[in-house]
Amino acid sequence: MAMNLDKVVPFGRSLDEYRHMFTLTENDLEREILGVGDGPAGFNAEMRRLGNHVVSVDPLYAFNGDDIERQFNAVVDDVIDQVKATPDDWVWEYHRSPEHLRENRVKVLMNFLSDYENGKLEGRYVVGELPKLGIEDDQFDLALCSHFLFLYSDHYSYDFHLASICEMLRVAREVRIFPLLTLMLEQSPYLEPLIADLESRGHLAFVQNVDYELQRGGDKMLRICKAA
Template structure:
């Protein structure tokens, strides 16, 4: 990696417990609340996102899963606050690789992340099994249990540490537990580069009968992170 690349990469040394708000999810996946009505939805991996917490207050049927959920909500809140502080320091150093339209500045971004964490961990502490611990690429769910699966800021984001086989096995499991579709956002890694095996993966999905679309979205915070992958399960 060149010195220029080193100076512009968001250098996260670990996958952090940090999340987006319900409203950010709607923007990332081009969803309206009407799209969620009557659907059984899985957020995977959900991290500290408040999509499940807020969505269920509106009466939607949303389940979250993540490896982090093997730990207590109180412990995750402490970790999340530490991770927000850690991440914001790196944000200050790498402002130039982000588009500051949705958020006013790093301070405003911090507020969104803290809000998501607070809603998530509060709901987790009182929920009736909506937060399911998983170790990818395996899931404890039934075949076709969900209608829509949303997966944000994980699979392609960490392409430097999750190999192609992991992506294939995880998506195969996601296909097993959905009866309709999977949506993945974004399609780039932490350097803003398109996932190098994406075309190969799309061909694999087409070969097993899926319909795959790359769809532009209006939400672009990380530069070039403005597309999602919609995978419609073959019948």
């Protein structure tokens, strides 16, 4: 078994990881981006420092920074121990080892926390959750969702996934989701029926390889362009 988590863990990734996971180009970075389920990622904070604008939406933002740090500290050792117990399930390239992964996750959390209060005041960290984001139609060029949909396929139904993707397409012209594996390192059983369902609604949906792989075999994202 790759990973046994009874709930979604508040682990965050950096801007550089977002760039790789979603093959973000310089042009993409200048688009209006919505980060769905960004949690304690450093993406928004680092984008802000570059002069770019991201809105992140996550139920986690109902908590203050100290609470989020406590939630992270409560799970980090267990997650890293599970990773250490299954060394062959992970690709040690971008992150060199479980210790290096932990170091990076802590660094990202600190980056996020240093920006969080200010970002909330600026409206860049918004409380909300799939499948109803509470955002007006067509506000964004691109919606990104990392390590929530597909990954937690055992926790959330097919209907939840379909409604969530339709919701992201309501507010953004394009949606990218990474990874497409479950916690058990299997392709999500929802992927192929979802692509068929989205295409039957006139959207263009396709899988694209990316140059980021931590879960072994997890180097693909789903890209969906809204029907014109």
